[in-house]
Amino acid sequence: MKIAVLMGGRSGEHQVSLRSARYIMDSLVEAGHTVLPIGITNDGQWLQHPDIHAMLSEGRDLSQASNVFLDLSFQGQGLMCNGQPLDIDIVFPVLHGPFGEDGTIQGALELAGIPYVGSGILGSALAMDKAQMKAAFRNFNLPMGSYISFYQWEWQEGRRELVRRIEERLGWPVFVKPANLGSSVGISKAAREQELIEAVEEALRYDYKIVVEAEIRGREVEVSVLGNENPRASLPGEIIPVNEFYDYKAKYIDQRSRLVIPAELGDAVIARARELAVAAFKAVDAVGLARVDMFVAAGGEVIINEINTMPGFTAISMYPKLWEQSGISGPDLVNTLVNLGMAWHNRRLQLQHKYEENS
Ligand SMILES: Nc1ncnc2c1ncn2[C@@H]1O[C@H](COP(=O)(O)OP(=O)(O)O)[C@@H](O)[C@H]1O
Ligand SMILES: [Mg+2]
Incomplete structure (x- = not known):
């Protein structure tokens, strides 16, 4: 397939997105797909160039890149560059945070009728807003602080x-x-x-x-979820942050935070964490993939912290590492995600949108 990978974006997680995109593009190519990289600058311009990833990562001159436009008509021209349609099969929006992981991009792709990987408008938006996410979790009686x-x-x-x-x-x-x-x-x-x-x-x-x-006192564990209507949960992994909590520095700058995969927990706690991960996925209407973050209190009680619909996705990130532990390699994983995106798109195409008055 020909896959457009969207990377960068307007959010504070621009650089993180570029790192995730590097790994995802390499894995897609390894799986036999053709990748079309599309960079979104900090100020929201969509650009195409074979080296756009390096250009954005290294802050290089962007004048050689071409603008990309999205034709919003349903089954119109889709993504366009230099007046030509880019003819892609699916979009992989590797964007973290607002203007990417929050339903905005998903809404635009939805209007254009372009298949994409991951959660739709509702799931993305619910998972992005920590107040509404908690309200959704509460509806499902998930344990929270x-x-x-x-x-x-x-x-x-x-x-x-x-x-x-x-x-x-x-x-x-x-x-x-x-x-x-x-x-x-x-x-x-x-x-x-x-x-x-x-x-x-x-x-x-x-x-x-x-x-x-x-404050919730406990160990921080994360579970990867993969699937559409019958999502699978991975074994949990544990994060041991270097700082007082898992702040930006501990996540991306200081290399000393450790991931323990799989987490060393009792069987009952593991089963509970996996069960809650799937429940959280369903609570926000997630699609395709999500990482669910939890705390395990001293007595073994599992408490949900949050769900991320486009989790960090580098070779050293928890999401792909947990699947690797279960025997799913990077190329297998991205391939599965693309197939799940196509399947969801086709499912939605079958829905009837008009009410036939005479039927
Ligand atoms: N209620 C809490 N009790 C204890 N630690 C917390 C709590 N909320 C957040 N943290 C710490 O802060 C980190 C970031 O918070 P989180 O809600 O996951 O935000 P983000 O969406 O930015 O990852 C967590 O990984 C954890 O280390
Ligand atoms: Mg978090």
């Missing part, structure tokens, strides 16, 4: 009351997060009122919706 969410304007108007409620309901310390982001950007831990105020101000730089959570 306590939290409070609020908007910027509520904070501005009623800060004192919010601080009081946080202290009363969550205790200290708390984790303060922008609702829509990833890679730990804008997240801080606050142990008292002054730190909370600073943490909220920091998070408000990234979103107008904030989630504050009680």
